[in-house]
Amino acid sequence: SQQGEEDPQALSIQEGENATMNCSYKTSINNLQWYRQNSGRGLVHLILIRSNEREKHSGRLRVTLDTSKKSSSLLITASRAADTASYFCATGPTGTASKLTFGTGTRLQVTL
Amino acid sequence: DVKVTQSSRYLVKRTGEKVFLECVQDMDHENMFWYRQDPGLGLRLIYFSYDVKMKEKGDIPEGYSVSREKKERFSLILESASTNQTSMYLCASSLPQGTDQPQHFGDGTRLSIL
Numbered sequence: 001s002q003q004g005e006e007d008p009q010a011l012s013i014q015e016g017e018n019a020t021m022n023c024s025y026k027t028s029i030n031n032l033q034w035y036r037q038n039s040g041r042g043l044v045h046l047i048l049i050r051s052n053e054r055e056k057h058s059g060r061l062r063v064t065l066d067t068s069k070k071s072s073s074l075l076i077t078a079s080r081a082a083d084t085a086s087y088f089c090a091t092g093p094t095g096t097a098s099k100l101t102f103g104t105g106t107r108l109q110v111t112l
Numbered sequence: 113d114v115k116v117t118q119s120s121r122y123l124v125k126r127t128g129e130k131v132f133l134e135c136v137q138d139m140d141h142e143n144m145f146w147y148r149q150d151p152g153l154g155l156r157l158i159y160f161s162y163d164v165k166m167k168e169k170g171d172i173p174e175g176y177s178v179s180r181e182k183k184e185r186f187s188l189i190l191e192s193a194s195t196n197q198t199s200m201y202l203c204a205s206s207l208p209q210g211t212d213q214p215q216h217f218g219d220g221t222r223l224s225i226l
Contacts, residue, residue: 031212042116042202042217043155050212088154092212099170100215102147104154 005103006089012109019076021106023089024069030092032065032072033100037086046074046087051094079110115139118203118218126226131190133221135203142208144186145215146170146178149200161186162208193225 007022023032031050035043049056049065049072056063062075076083086107090100119134137144143162147155147170157170159178167178175197179187186205190197200222204215 033214035217040220040222042219043204043215045214045216048212048214090215099157099160101157102155104152 006087006106008106009104010107010109012111013079015079015081015110015112017079019079019083019108019110021074021087021108023072023074023103025072025089025091025103026070027091028094029067030094032063033090033092034061034063034072034074035088035090035102037088037105039085043088076108079108081110081112084108084110116203116205116216116218118201118221120221121219122222122224124224124226125190125193127193127195129190129193131193131223131225133188133190133201133203133223135186135188135218136184137186137205137216138184139205139216140183141205141216142183143206143213143215144180145204145206146176146186146188147202147204148172148197149202149220155202158188195225197223198225199223 005024033048034046037043047058049063060077065072086105088105090102116137125131145160146158149155156172158176161167161180177189200220202220203218206215207213
């Protein structure tokens with residue numbers, strides 16, 4: 001069963017705008033990770049946030065985590081056409097070594 | 113940089129064939145994973161391995177088996193391929209410290225079963 005559910009399923013914005021994607025999950029977690037997938041390629045790790053953290057930044061990425069609401073958001077600021085990709089959240093449940101459970105992804109289209 | 117290499121980008125096989133998908137990583141990672149990715153379903157874990165000759169079933173192991181004879185290589189085997197196994201298959205590896213490590217992915221094998 002899917003642990004993470006991303007929202008929206010698809011998002012289309014113009015270059016320079018900010019893009020926000022949300023992820024909800026069901027059970028307790030150790031951490032939550034965000035990955036990016038370009039069309040026809042494998043996933044690339046973007047950022048990891050631990051369950052005791054509330055916010056984390058990496059370049060133009062900002063991730064928040066609200067464990068009380070079992071949700072996370074990924075914000076990409078000043079988007080570029082090269083940000084066009086699918087974005088997935090993945091949760092590492094407590095008590096389960098090494099396994100991640102991935103959501104179904106948000107497809108982001110950034111137009112010029 | 114970690115490199116995870118999957119032997120084929122595209123593969124076409126026939127129903128009933130035995131199919132081998134190979135994955136090699138060059139960073140001495142203990143953990144290796146096989147996923148399949150289908151539209152609307154995201155990534156689903158088939159099997160993973162946390163050491164040589166060790167394996168654990170994931171969420172959808174039926175119809176698949178795996179082999180890990182060497183640390184750097186993790187093979188996925190479709191014992192008797194069926195059309196519902198047409199999918200994108202992704203291999204990944206990671207360090208062993210629980211789930212607090214990113215996974216590194218190969219570029220995937222798009223498998224078609226005719």
